[in-house]
Amino acid sequence: MTSFAPLLVLEDIRKNFGAIEALKGISFTIGKGEVVALLGDNGAGKSTLVKIISGGLEPTSGRMLFEGREFLAKSPAEAKAAGIETVYQDLSLATNVDVVANFFMGRELTRRVLGIPVLDEKAMEAVVAKALANAGTRIPSLRTKVEHLSGGQRQAIELNRFVHWGGKLVLLDEPFAALGVEQTRRGLDMIRAVANQGIGVVIITHIMQQAFQVADRIVVIRQGVVAGDVARKDTSPDAVVRMITGETLAAAGAAG
Amino acid sequence: MTPRTRRTLEFILDNLVWFMLLAILAAFSLFIPNYFQLGIFANIIEASSVLGVMSIGLALVIIAGHMDLSVESVAALSAMTVGILFCSAGIGMGITLEPAWIMVPVSLFLGMLAGGIVGAINGFLIVKLRMNAFIVTLASYIWVRGIVLAVSGGRSAQDLAPAIRWFGIQRLLGLPLTAWIAIFCFVAFSFVMAKTPFGRHLIMIGGNENATYRAGIKVNRILVITFILAGAIAGLSGWLLAIRTSGATANLGTGMLFNAFAAVVIGGVSLKGGVGALPGVYAGVLLLSSINTAINLMGVQANFTQVIHGLLVLAAVLLDALKLRLRQKLA
Numbered sequence: 001m002t003s004f005a006p007l008l009v010l011e012d013i014r015k016n017f018g019a020i021e022a023l024k025g026i027s028f029t030i031g032k033g034e035v036v037a038l039l040g041d042n043g044a045g046k047s048t049l050v051k052i053i054s055g056g057l058e059p060t061s062g063r064m065l066f067e068g069r070e071f072l073a074k075s076p077a078e079a080k081a082a083g084i085e086t087v088y089q090d091l092s093l094a095t096n097v098d099v100v101a102n103f104f105m106g107r108e109l110t111r112r113v114l115g116i117p118v119l120d121e122k123a124m125e126a127v128v129a130k131a132l133a134n135a136g137t138r139i140p141s142l143r144t145k146v147e148h149l150s151g152g153q154r155q156a157i158e159l160n161r162f163v164h165w166g167g168k169l170v171l172l173d174e175p176f177a178a179l180g181v182e183q184t185r186r187g188l189d190m191i192r193a194v195a196n197q198g199i200g201v202v203i204i205t206h207i208m209q210q211a212f213q214v215a216d217r218i219v220v221i222r223q224g225v226v227a228g229d230v231a232r233k234d235t236s237p238d239a240v241v242r243m244i245t246g247e248t249l250a251a252a253g254a255a256g
Numbered sequence: 257m258t259p260r261t262r263r264t265l266e267f268i269l270d271n272l273v274w275f276m277l278l279a280i281l282a283a284f285s286l287f288i289p290n291y292f293q294l295g296i297f298a299n300i301i302e303a304s305s306v307l308g309v310m311s312i313g314l315a316l317v318i319i320a321g322h323m324d325l326s327v328e329s330v331a332a333l334s335a336m337t338v339g340i341l342f343c344s345a346g347i348g349m350g351i352t353l354e355p356a357w358i359m360v361p362v363s364l365f366l367g368m369l370a371g372g373i374v375g376a377i378n379g380f381l382i383v384k385l386r387m388n389a390f391i392v393t394l395a396s397y398i399w400v401r402g403i404v405l406a407v408s409g410g411r412s413a414q415d416l417a418p419a420i421r422w423f424g425i426q427r428l429l430g431l432p433l434t435a436w437i438a439i440f441c442f443v444a445f446s447f448v449m450a451k452t453p454f455g456r457h458l459i460m461i462g463g464n465e466n467a468t469y470r471a472g473i474k475v476n477r478i479l480v481i482t483f484i485l486a487g488a489i490a491g492l493s494g495w496l497l498a499i500r501t502s503g504a505t506a507n508l509g510t511g512m513l514f515n516a517f518a519a520v521v522i523g524g525v526s527l528k529g530g531v532g533a534l535p536g537v538y539a540g541v542l543l544l545s546s547i548n549t550a551i552n553l554m555g556v557q558a559n560f561t562q563v564i565h566g567l568l569v570l571a572a573v574l575l576d577a578l579k580l581r582l583r584q585k586l587a
Binding site for chain 1: 451452453456457459460462463464466467468469470471472473474530531583584586
């Protein structure tokens with residue numbers, strides 16, 4: 001049903017927390033270069049699903065195929081190694097260090113001095129300066145500790161970080177919560193640009209307008225099941241709202 | 257505010273403890289007779305070597321967002337290990353090795369090994385079993401001292417082998433080699449913290465452990481290594497302590513933990529983790545040592561030292577809060 005080659009296939013993913021079934025069998029596909037907007041009410045299971053893909057949680061049952069091979073990340077490090085980048089709702093920045101250190105968190109550039117790996121600060125700063133300039137993000141000094149930056153600036157750093165590292169699949173959990181209008185527009189452009197490189201993108205959002213601006217396909221989760229899986233051009237905001245609230249599926253177009 | 261004044265202010269805030277040290281040394285030199293002497297300053301550095309080394313390990317753990325209360329007892333364990341094996345009087349077994357210099361690396365290795373083992377136990381319980389660091393290391397503080405007491409039977413070892421003792425006697429540029437060892441440790445670990453990925457990761461773990469885990473940093477591994485390091489470094493400080501006292505007693509080093517804490521906090525390391533640097537900690541140690549020396553010279557009753565140390569820690573924490581507010585204004 002999509003024109004994209006499949007990148008990640010979810011098959012009947014279930015997750016129980018004790019007696020609570022958070023996910024009751026989720027199946028859908030994310031294509032290469034495709035932007036999928038994941039919508040649903042609070043508690044529908046969106047964040048749980050993202051954590052399962054990104055290695056933060058293990059599913060109770062079900063399987064995932066990543067690039068055609070069975071895939072299960074036991075830790076965020078494994079997911080990252082496989083090429084899955086995640087931008088979390090609560091930002092993943094260490095506010096006690098500077099912008100450069102955060103940008104390269106866990107991937108520091110080093111050079112060997114007498115066999116000891118030493119941080120190559122100059123090279124790292126140059127890369128960050130270029131990446132931020134390309135994205136049009138302005139931060140007074142890259143050596144400022146992140147705790148001195150505004151919420152919008154922090155989110156911009158996090159977004160620029162995933163754009164830079166890319167990988168094969170990017171998961172964004174409400175990435176624009178703290179951004180202004182202009183920055184959000186730029187963020188959406190960034191997502192498009194990333195997808196155009198052939199990277200799959202899953203974006204969780206509450207804002208219908210954003211989903212319709214950027215997504216190729218809209219997947220709605222309601223009470224742990226897929227309540228709708230439609231191409232953007234075949235649906236309307238009203239129809240999606242009805243899928244989210246569960247009023248009717250009739251007008252929603254072809255369900256996945 | 258121009259960027260230039262801001263940079264100057266930031267620089268002063270970052271290195272406040274050094275300015276305090278200079279101010280205090282200047283004040284003491286002016287007002288206390290006989291304070292301003294090269295010998296006195298050398299003595300200050302010499303007297304701070306054991307505490308300094310111990311503070312490094314403690315600072316690493318605190319910067320990583322954890323706690324290690326066991327360093328004092330671990331140092332005593334290391335000192336007692338060295339004392340029992342290489343002292344010739346008291347409970348010392350008086351082991352001698354040929355050539356004599358080989359006793360230096362062997363004793364150092366054994367002392368650090370003893371410390372490293374305790375550190376590994378701490379690390380395992382805290383990181384793998386997710387037990388509270390405060391409680392685990394408080395327990396270690398007690399049981400490790402218990403081992404020292406039990407093994408020594410409350411008695412002491414004297415007359416450390418001269419080959420080892422040499423480090424406390426031989427001087428280079430007016431300072432005994434033990435002091436140079438402490439200085440070397442500060443330089444080496446300052447480098448590790450500021451310039452290597454390990455140090456960078458440690459600081460970021462202290463700032464936001466969850467974020468570093470998500471970024472794929474092997475948080476548990478780094479934390480366990482840090483606890484082992486803290487133990488081994490405490491072992492090194494115990495080795496220095498044995499050299500300084502030419503032996504070991506069962507209650508050796510008692511009370512040092514609180515001095516180490518004072519030095520770390522005064523040095524600008526925040527107990528909430530992720531904040532602080534080792535050069536500052538060294539300044540903190542020197543500051544404490546300078547004040548001790550001043551108290552000695554003024555002939556104040558020694559018991560007042562503790563009162564002054566306590567007040568200093570309070571002042572340091574107060575200063576920390578003040579600095580934070582200033583920085584927020586700067587941002």
